[in-house]
Amino acid sequence: MPPPSSLSRTAVIGFTVVITLIGIALFQAEFANPHPRLLPLGVLIIIVVAFVALERKYRNELNRQQEKIERLMGIKVVLASLIDMKDPYTEGHSRNVRDLTFEFSNFLGLPLEACEEHATAAELHDIGKIGLPDAILKKAGSLQDEEYTEVKVHPRLGAEALKTLRGFESIRNIILHHHERYDGTGYPDGLAGDCIPLGSRIIALADSYDAMLHGREYRAPMSIMEIISALQAQAGKQFDPDLTSAFLKFLHHGVRSGTRDPVCGMPVSAEDSDFVLEKDGHKWLFCSETCMQEFQRHSSKYLLKPEAQHSDSKN
Structure with missing residues (x-):
């Protein structure tokens, strides 16, 4: 039948x-x-x-x-x-940058199609590193100048790897330019300002945030306040100043809404977090007891004030 x-x-x-x-x-x-x-x-x-x-x-x-x-x-x-x-490190990093890129694109009010496109590019942004030698990729210390020159080829390698896939044209372009700098001193093509694709400018912020948040073997993780200071210092230089301002608002919104730890900036949720503190009529969520204790000792340091954060974002 x-x-x-x-x-x-x-x-x-x-x-x-x-x-x-x-x-x-x-x-x-x-x-x-x-x-x-x-x-x-x-x-x-x-x-x-x-x-x-x-x-x-x-x-x-x-x-x-x-x-x-x-x-x-x-x-x-x-x-x-x-x-x-x-690279085992890249596994968690790529997923984190993907999720952060999607959330921030959505926060900006971009269409769902654009959010998904940016997220796909973010997940694959380091695919060009497959072509790098392990001796460079997994090096514990800082890179030498010639090694860094070799690393700078990875955005172009990643774009080349996707060139035969139909439907990936825009994603390829975002990946190609995710290491451009707003002031035009980035790579591979030295694009500046709005000439850099929007998705690339968004990924640049998400990529740097996650790298600072989790650290490297040669650099300790940074707190959310230290990250905010670093992003402010690079607004208009490495990062789009308007997007930087919006990204700081996005981080503040995440902390106030209970989706990010106010100390370290890690994602948290009411369902999974065992560390909750009520202060000034607000419920704060933490990813660990260490972060909660740090917040109790120095709460004023971590109570984010958007107007203070954004005052230098155009510098």
């Missing part, structure tokens, strides 16, 4: 054929022996047949597009896995 889907397709085809034959017969009868009521009926039948045919064509095209999207998402997963295999 054929599956229900086959029966459904057979029924639609059969119905379409029968209705078409009836329409043709009515038209032939009308031309042979004109009748004032048959012509409108014949026209209606033809319209119904055309509608059914167009609906089937649209549904088939929709299915093909969905299959393409699923294939592209499958490719993205494979590429992200390759990054993880190359």
Whole structure:
């Protein structure tokens, strides 16, 4: 017995054929022996047949597009896995930058399609590092000048790796330019200001924030206040000043709404956090007891004030 889907397709085809034959017969009868009521009926039948045919064509095209999207998402997963295999550090970093980029893009009020595109580029932004030697990629200390020169090739390598994938053109461009600087001194092309794609400018902030938040083997993690100071110092230099101001508001919103630890800036949630402190009528969430104790000792240091944060964002 054929599956229900086959029966459904057979029924639609059969119905379409029968209705078409009836329409043709009515038209032939009308031309042979004109009748004032048959012509409108014949026209209606033809319209119904055309509608059914167009609906089937649209549904088939929709299915093909969905299959393409699923294939592209499958490719993205494979590429992200390759990054993880190359460098365990990059695994958590890429996911963090992806989530942060999506949340910030959404905070900016960008369309969902743009948020998803930026997030995909963020997840794959370091894919070019697959082409770097392990001796450089996994080096514990600071890089020498010649090693850093080699690292600076990774945005172009990443863009080249995706050039054969249809539908990734904009994502490739974002990845290519995510290390450009607002003042034009970045790489690989030295773009400046609004010439840098918006997604690249957003990822630059998210990438730097996560790198400072989690630290490196040669650099200790920074607190959220230290990160804010660092971002302010680079507004208009490394980062888009308007986006920097918006990003600081985004961080403040996350702390006040209970989705980020006010001390370290790590994501938190009411469902998962065991460290909660009520102060001045507000409930603060923490990722660890250490952060909660630090906040209790120096709460004034971590009570973010947006007007104070943004006063230097244009410098």
